[in-house]
Amino acid sequence: MSRSFFSLLLCLMTVCCYAQREIPLTVLPSGHVQVKASVDGVEGNFILDTGAGLTVFTKTFFDKLRHAKPQDGGYTAFRATGERIDVDLYTVPDMVLGSLKKAQETVSYLDFNLGGLDGILSLKLLETQPFTMDFDRQVLRFETPAQLAALRKTGTVIPLQLEQSRGRALDIFACFSVNDSLTLQLALDSGAGKDVYKFNAKYMQRLGIDATDTVKVKRRARKSEINPDFVSHTYYAPVKKLAASEGAGISVTGIPAQFVDGLIYDGIIWINWMGPRITINIPAAEMVVQRK
Structure with missing residues (x-):
């Protein structure tokens, strides 16, 4: 040969x-x-x-x-x-x-x-x-392990918190600062949809948002597509800034936020906005974001 x-x-x-x-x-x-x-x-x-x-x-x-x-x-x-x-x-x-x-x-x-x-x-x-x-x-x-090591050197590492449920289900979370005043643990949800930033409605007051202001805040009721008898209530209001608590430079401003009554988490956000390449490493409980 x-x-x-x-x-x-x-x-x-x-x-x-x-x-x-x-x-x-x-x-x-x-x-x-x-x-x-x-x-x-x-x-x-x-x-x-x-x-x-x-x-x-x-x-x-x-x-x-x-x-x-x-x-x-x-x-x-x-x-x-x-x-x-x-x-x-x-x-x-x-x-x-x-x-x-x-x-x-x-x-x-x-x-x-x-x-x-x-x-x-x-x-x-x-x-x-x-x-x-x-x-x-x-x-x-x-x-591969070698590629992960290289990605960690060039990207921004964000620690993840894992929620394992009875060996059946798995969700991931990370901590974010909202308006530089409130630190929340948010679910990272690639299935949430484009530009979805949801927060528990109980945080509206702490963020200076008046739920009774019908001019600045819109309120909608939505029936579940699975159980039509279940109705959720959402308030729509802008949030100035969202930034990863551990992950310099991972932030977004002027977001169209949703505040949901009875949300079971602090909040839920889609993840595509963070960077063009997002690595999720469950064994190491971390996410690596490449901004360029």
């Missing part, structure tokens, strides 16, 4: 291995992150949702899975608005997301419409695999 042929072969192998660690990622006009994955041999389009907690499929997609097995127990969760959801749990085989493969995964399903999408993938699928959402290149990349 000639040296030139060997070099070419090595190059092709490197490109192939790199490609296996990357899969296409689409940022929808709504701000949601869409990826392709397969479950039990059935391919689908899913929202990659860092705030979902539990992986949930639409009933239409779930009905295509031939080897889903019901678990004896169920799961009760609360949406951020406080709406209670009781679901059955199932074990599904062969979850595949790019080069990431899991022999089995715990999931559920709901009879809801996601506009043609097949469900929501939660962080439980990725809890052992650090990954980067590269919004510039439109790829989801699985990182």
Whole structure:
């Protein structure tokens, strides 16, 4: 084998291995992150949702899975608005997301419409695999230890707080300063949608926002798309500044905030605004943001 042929072969192998660690990622006009994955041999389009907690499929997609097995127990969760959801749990085989493969995964399903999408993938699928959402290149990349070390040198590291629920669900949080006066622990939610910054309505007064001012503050009631009998109430008012408590330079100003009555967290924010490349490393409980 000639040296030139060997070099070419090595190059092709490197490109192939790199490609296996990357899969296409689409940022929808709504701000949601869409990826392709397969479950039990059935391919689908899913929202990659860092705030979902539990992986949930639409009933239409779930009905295509031939080897889903019901678990004896169920799961009760609360949406951020406080709406209670009781679901059955199932074990599904062969979850595949790019080069990431899991022999089995715990999931559920709901009879809801996601506009043609097949469900929501939660962080439980990725809890052992650090990954980067590269919004510039439109790829989801699985990182190696060496790459993580390099990213930490060039990016901004933000500590994460993890919420593990009974080994079924996983959510991530980080601390942020609001208007340089109030430090809150906010859920980081890639499934929240574009320009979504939600806070518990109880913080309005401390931020100098008068809920009774109908000129500056708009109030709306919204029925749940899952349970129409559940209605949440939201106040809309601007917030001057939001900044990561540990992460110099990670800030945004003039945000269109929402203040929700009965929100179960201090707040929830979408994450795309932080930078063009966001790495989430659950094993190290940290997020690395590349601003350039």
